[in-house]
Amino acid sequence: MSTLEIKDLHVSIAVDGGTKEILTGVDLTIRAGETHAIMGPNGSGKSTLAYAIAGHPKYEVTSGSITLASDDGGRVDVLSMTVDERARAGLFLAMQYPVEVPGVSTANFLRSAATAVRGEAPKLRTWVKEVKGAMSDLDIDPAFVDRNVNEGFSGGEKKRQEVLQLALLRPKFAVLDETDSGLDVDALRVVSEGVNRYRAGGETGVLLITHYTRILQHITPDRVHVFAGGKVVESGGPELADELERSGYERFTKVEAAVG
Amino acid sequence: MTAEVTGLAPELAGAKEGQGSKPLTSASERFTSYDVEAFEVPSGREENWRFTPQRRLRGLHQTTTFDAAPTVSVTETAGVTVEIVARDDSRIGEGGVPADRVAAAAWSAFTTATLVTLDGSPDPVTVRVTGPGEGVVAAGHLQIRTTPNAQATVVVEHSGSGTLADNLEVVVADGSTLHLVVTEEWADDAVHAGAHHICVGRDATLRGVAVQLGGDLVRIVSTVDYRGPGGDAELLGLGYADAKQHLEQRLLVDHGFPNCTSNVLYKNALQGDGAHTVWIGDVLIRAAAENTETFEFNRNLVLTTGARADSVPNLEIETGEIVSAGHASATGRFDDEQLFYLQSRGIPEDAARRLVVRGFFGEILSKITLPELRERLEAAIEAELAVTGV
Ligand SMILES: Nc1ncnc2c1ncn2[C@@H]1O[C@H](COP(=O)(O)OP(=O)(O)O)[C@@H](O)[C@H]1O
Ligand SMILES: [Mg+2]
Numbered sequence: 001m002s003t004l005e006i007k008d009l010h011v012s013i014a015v016d017g018g019t020k021e022i023l024t025g026v027d028l029t030i031r032a033g034e035t036h037a038i039m040g041p042n043g044s045g046k047s048t049l050a051y052a053i054a055g056h057p058k059y060e061v062t063s064g065s066i067t068l069a070s071d072d073g074g075r076v077d078v079l080s081m082t083v084d085e086r087a088r089a090g091l092f093l094a095m096q097y098p099v100e101v102p103g104v105s106t107a108n109f110l111r112s113a114a115t116a117v118r119g120e121a122p123k124l125r126t127w128v129k130e131v132k133g134a135m136s137d138l139d140i141d142p143a144f145v146d147r148n149v150n151e152g153f154s155g156g157e158k159k160r161q162e163v164l165q166l167a168l169l170r171p172k173f174a175v176l177d178e179t180d181s182g183l184d185v186d187a188l189r190v191v192s193e194g195v196n197r198y199r200a201g202g203e204t205g206v207l208l209i210t211h212y213t214r215i216l217q218h219i220t221p222d223r224v225h226v227f228a229g230g231k232v233v234e235s236g237g238p239e240l241a242d243e244l245e246r247s248g249y250e251r252f253t254k255v256e257a258a259v260g
Numbered sequence: 261m262t263a264e265v266t267g268l269a270p271e272l273a274g275a276k277e278g279q280g281s282k283p284l285t286s287a288s289e290r291f292t293s294y295d296v297e298a299f300e301v302p303s304g305r306e307e308n309w310r311f312t313p314q315r316r317l318r319g320l321h322q323t324t325t326f327d328a329a330p331t332v333s334v335t336e337t338a339g340v341t342v343e344i345v346a347r348d349d350s351r352i353g354e355g356g357v358p359a360d361r362v363a364a365a366a367w368s369a370f371t372t373a374t375l376v377t378l379d380g381s382p383d384p385v386t387v388r389v390t391g392p393g394e395g396v397v398a399a400g401h402l403q404i405r406t407t408p409n410a411q412a413t414v415v416v417e418h419s420g421s422g423t424l425a426d427n428l429e430v431v432v433a434d435g436s437t438l439h440l441v442v443t444e445e446w447a448d449d450a451v452h453a454g455a456h457h458i459c460v461g462r463d464a465t466l467r468g469v470a471v472q473l474g475g476d477l478v479r480i481v482s483t484v485d486y487r488g489p490g491g492d493a494e495l496l497g498l499g500y501a502d503a504k505q506h507l508e509q510r511l512l513v514d515h516g517f518p519n520c521t522s523n524v525l526y527k528n529a530l531q532g533d534g535a536h537t538v539w540i541g542d543v544l545i546r547a548a549a550e551n552t553e554t555f556e557f558n559r560n561l562v563l564t565t566g567a568r569a570d571s572v573p574n575l576e577i578e579t580g581e582i583v584s585a586g587h588a589s590a591t592g593r594f595d596d597e598q599l600f601y602l603q604s605r606g607i608p609e610d611a612a613r614r615l616v617v618r619g620f621f622g623e624i625l626s627k628i629t630l631p632e633l634r635e636r637l638e639a640a641i642e643a644e645l646a647v648t649g650v
Contacts, residue, residue: 054600054604055604056600057596057600058596082603082608082609083600083603083604084603084604084606084607084608084609084612086604087603087604087605087606087607088606092604093604095601095604098601099597099598099600099601100598101598101601101602101616102592102620103561103616103619103620103622104602104615104616104619105619108615108619109602109605109615112602112605112607112611112615113602113605113606113607116605116606116607116608116611117605117606148619149601165605169605169606
């Protein structure tokens with residue numbers, strides 16, 4: 001069992017003639033086996049948090065820490081790791097806007113990623129079966145393996161690819177950044193089932209970033225955090241999502257305005 | 261980096277006057293001559309010279325005299341005849357006529373040419389052209405020809421040091437099929453200005469792959485000319501320019517007969533400061549060339565900042581009776597977002613870069629049917645990648 005600890009995280013981005021602080025002190029602890037939902041209005045910094053965890057070079061951590069702690073007392077400083085080291089350490093980010101990589105086939109990409117994360121190339125025969133099975137679970141046309149990574153895929157197809165990678169790479173902690181947005185009802189169900197299979201597959205932690213509550217009807221969170229002004233402003237159980245459903249984010253953005 | 265797409269026919273402006281002040285309106289008016297004196301010394305402003313850094317040509321654009329000839333070696337086997345012939349051999353010139361001063365200078369200067377004739381279905385043949393050595397300027401002439409209905413594969417490898425201007429004639433006889441791979445695997449100092457004159461006979465097939473890897477400056481001007489109906493030319497290219505390297509490919513596919521096809525795909529990768537590729541692709545469909553099918557595409561992959569890819573595809577159609585004609589050009593950057601995405605799936609940075617470059621060139625390399633050659637070129641590309649340190 002391990003724990004992802006985020007402490008007082010401040011993150012800035014470069015803007016014309018200076019820097020702009022987006023995350024203003026995020027505190028969050030997720031234990032393996034738990035699912036946390038982060039909900040917040042557009043522009044509140046949810047994707048920034050996701051990118052900072054994954055190590056995107058555009059997002060500069062100015063203070064605070066991200067640590068992977070294990071039960072035996074081991075502590076790994078995530079911020080000192082490169083992007084690929086973080087992935088190999090068991091972190092995964094399903095992106096809000098997955099990137100197209102022309103010239104690289106999906107098959108080649110998936111195998112390269114699995115080889116990197118597992119530390120050895122998966123045996124070809126079992127691998128092909130594994131990929132086929134995972135694709136069929138997500139209702140992805142098998143022909144997609146021959147297409148270039150995300151190239152020309154629709155928004156929904158890209159999101160399925162992210163969950164396919166989640167299924168194949170089996171990270172310790174997965175950050176899902178608005179994986180639900182842009183999906184129709186059927187796709188939302190298929191994708192949610194994919195996430196639930198991943199959750200059921202082991203002691204894994206999920207940070208589910210969403211703007212809407214509808215995905216929480218498929219994926220039940222243990223904790224719900226409201227995100228505004230670049231930090232967590234309130235935390236609670238699943239019932240907090242119901243309140244947000246009823247009354248929106250206004251109460252929290254007002255608090256933030258008063259403080260800030 | 262620029263990706264340039266213009267509408268006017270390049271290549272052709274003011275070849276004779278050498279001024280470029282009076283651009284010709286069509287590739288069909290392109291000036292050609294075997295005689296170097298028929299061309300003026302280019303100033304560098306002409307359409308067909310404007311991308312070439314003249315200071316790095318080691319005087320090739322001015323000179324009419326050469327120190328030496330390159331070394332050409334080819335093994336005679338069953339179905340392969342190798343001859344060293346004089347300038348007045350009646351077969352010389354069958355492939356085509358020089359269209360710029362450097363090609364004409366090499367043509368005016370060569371004393372003997374190597375002529376390789378392929379008959380029947382010979383085993384694959386390799387022709388090795390070795391540069392004259394550092395500081396030496398050479399002119400060369402090579403002709404590769406098939407007999408009617410032959411089926412042959414030829415690899416022309418360029419390597420070594422020095423400066424070379426040369427003409428390569430490729431005569432694909434009626435009904436024959438020629439697979440031709442031409443590689444530029446020069447040492448870092450080399451300068452090569454080459455002209456390829458390719459003629460495709462009635463119902464003949466050319467499958468060409470041009471590979472540009474080494475050299476300080478490589479400029480290849482290729483003309484494909486059909487000599488009867490039913491000709492089919494596939495022209496693929498692969499280039500990898502690293503820091504300060506200039507790789508230029510100028511192509512004219514001249515459709516003058518009906519029922520011919522041409523399929524052009526050139527891909528370049530660039531990395532490092534001052535890496536420069538130039539791709540000019542002209543396709544001309546003359547009035548007689550009914551039922552032509554043609555497509556040309558240039559793709560460039562810019563791997564680092566400081567590199568520049570120029571790309572000018574051009575299609576000129578003089579008949580309405582064509583099956584299909586298309587052209588395109590795309591220059592993409594291997595950007596930070598792609599790198600981040602691949603790394604976020606655990607793939608280390610250098611492996612991510614290799615994945616992208618291998619994927620990019622795979623389409624071309626897979627068309628090279630000789631496994632040893634393909635593996636050597638794959639290894640050469642890996643070595644280019646290792647150089648980057650980026
Ligand atoms: N790369 C970037 N360049 C400029 N501004 C950015 C960038 N990334 C995020 N921002 C800004 O930071 C704020 C938070 O953005 P984001 O983290 O995407 O929010 P959310 O995901 O909650 O909608 C927004 O004001 C956004 O405009
Ligand atoms: Mg977002």
